[in-house]
Amino acid sequence: MSSDDPQDTPDIAALVGSRICHDLISPIGAIGNGLELFSMSGGGSAEIALISDSVANANARIRFFRVAFGLASPDQGLARSEILGILKDVYGGTRLRIDWGVGADCRRQEVKAVFLALQCLENALPYGGEIAVSRANGIWHLTGRSKKLKYDPQIWSVLTGSAPEGLAPKTVHFALLPDAVCRLGRRITLHSDEACITLSF
Numbered sequence: 001m002s003s004d005d006p007q008d009t010p011d012i013a014a015l016v017g018s019r020i021c022h023d024l025i026s027p028i029g030a031i032g033n034g035l036e037l038f039s040m041s042g043g044g045s046a047e048i049a050l051i052s053d054s055v056a057n058a059n060a061r062i063r064f065f066r067v068a069f070g071l072a073s074p075d076q077g078l079a080r081s082e083i084l085g086i087l088k089d090v091y092g093g094t095r096l097r098i099d100w101g102v103g104a105d106c107r108r109q110e111v112k113a114v115f116l117a118l119q120c121l122e123n124a125l126p127y128g129g130e131i132a133v134s135r136a137n138g139i140w141h142l143t144g145r146s147k148k149l150k151y152d153p154q155i156w157s158v159l160t161g162s163a164p165e166g167l168a169p170k171t172v173h174f175a176l177l178p179d180a181v182c183r184l185g186r187r188i189t190l191h192s193d194e195a196c197i198t199l200s201f
Contacts, residue, residue: 011071011179011183013069013176013179014069014070014071014072014112015071017065017066017068017069017070017071018066018069018070018071020065020069021062021065021066021069021070022066024062025059025062025063025066028055028058028059028062029059031055032052032055032056032059035048035051035052035055039052056089059089060086060089060090061090063086063089063090064086064090064115067086067108067111067112067115068112068115068116068118068119068173069176070112072107072108072109072111072112073108073109074107074109076107076108076109077105077106077107077108078105078106078107078108078111079105080102080103080104080105080106083100083106083111084100087100094128095127095128095129096122096125096128096129096130096131097128097129097130097131098118098130098131098133099130099131099132099133100133101132101133101134101135102133102134102135106135109180109183109184110140110184112180113140113177113180113181113184113201114133114140114142116173116176116177116180117140117142117177117199117201118131118133118142119173120156120159120173120174120177120199121142121144121197121199123150123155123170123171123174124144124146124149124150124151124156124197125144125146125149125150126148126150127146127147127148127150128146129144129145129146129147129148129149130144130145130146131143131144131145132145139200139201140199140200140201141198141199141200142198142199142200143196143197143198143199144196144197144198145195145196146195146196147195149194149195149196149197151192151197154166155167155171155174156174156190156192156197158174158175158178159174159177159178159188159190159199160188160189160190161178181201184201186201187201188200188201189201
């Protein structure tokens with residue numbers, strides 16, 4: 001393995017992501033457990049239900065972020081059931097439908113890249129739509145479709161080698177995805193038209 005191999009370079013952003021998610025997941029889980037005990041003791045109201053829903057949403061988001069922004073070693077795996085559970089909890093109540101067409105467990109490194117790609121496509125589908133995820137001969141394909149597609153060429157060009165200029169916190173995943181794909185030893189190909197955007201790696 002050469003010294004230029006991306007696997008030799010510490011993924012500082014992923015280390016920070018893992019640390020933040022690790023430190024947040026326990027207190028959020030504790031709040032959820034406290035709300036559950038309160039409900040079992042006879043307490044309950046519309047306000048408590050709202051807090052409970054918010055805690056569940058935060059927990060789902062952190063589980064998603066832990067995969068997308070956290071550290072993933074080459075030998076780590078992620079069960080298909082866990083992937084589907086995370087996607088259901090994050091996107092289940094939204095206008096965005098995720099069609100996960102991969103019928104097997106996956107390497108966590110690959111799911112990390114896929115989750116970052118999902119966030120990129122999510123940016124292009126602010127009014128809802130569908131994202132189909134598939135894998136053929138080891139190559140991942142993600143296609144986002146919507147009647148109202150929002151495509152910013154400057155942001156999307158970051159995925160194919162342009163300098164990450166003009167990115168905001170809500171679009172930082174566009175800068176992180178190329179590195180995640182590079183660590184897999186692959187490159188991103190991008191195709192877009194008026195109705196859909198397809199990412200492959």
